[in-house]
């Protein structure tokens with residue numbers, strides 16, 4: 001086995017976060033009588049990603065920016081809804097957003113039979129644990145590392161230092177995820193090989209170089225085996 005210790009991202013690698021986000025946002029909008037339009041969805045998506053990137057750089061703590069996303073969103077559309085109230089409703093709806101990425105369960109089942117697997121995620125503790133508890137994935141993993149509990153997000157070295165307290169660093173570790181800025185950069189910061197899951201075939205316009213790139217989850221076991 002080329003890699004015997006695997007660290008796998010959750011959102012948009014194993015669980016379809018885009019779908020969960022859209023559903024939670026739609027339910028929030030419906031609940032408060034706001035039209036759920038493509039423009040509203042797109043605006044939220046952009047605002048949210050912007051804040052997460054600032055969070056990854058250590059600029060905003062999570063409790064600061066989570067409500068700010070909705071304060072900004074309501075201001076942009078001129079809706080008279082308190083951002084904190086919207087955020088709380090959205091948060092609860094998101095906790096119920098469980099949509100598997102195609103092939104995710106099969107992948108974890110196979111990988112757990114040939115390597116030790118941990119999940120590494122930048123999500124909220126209660127959002128991630130309640131979503132994962134809705135399906136079968138946790139039975140295949142040794143544990144989960146959540147930025148919320150660690151106090152630092154991927155790609156920071158601090159995040160991986162905490163991981164290495166539980167799983168001592170070796171040369172046969174691989175990190176797998178869909179984000180160049182958090183997963184693949186995280187692998188580089190933590191001195192381990194990385195596999196970029198790029199289902200949409202996006203062009204890599206960054207200076208971050210993954211060890212491997214795949215477009216489907218099915219391709220991953222072969223790489224882990226070193227075939």
Ligand SMILES: [Mg+2]
Nearest residue numbers: 009011012178
């Ligand atoms: Mg992800």
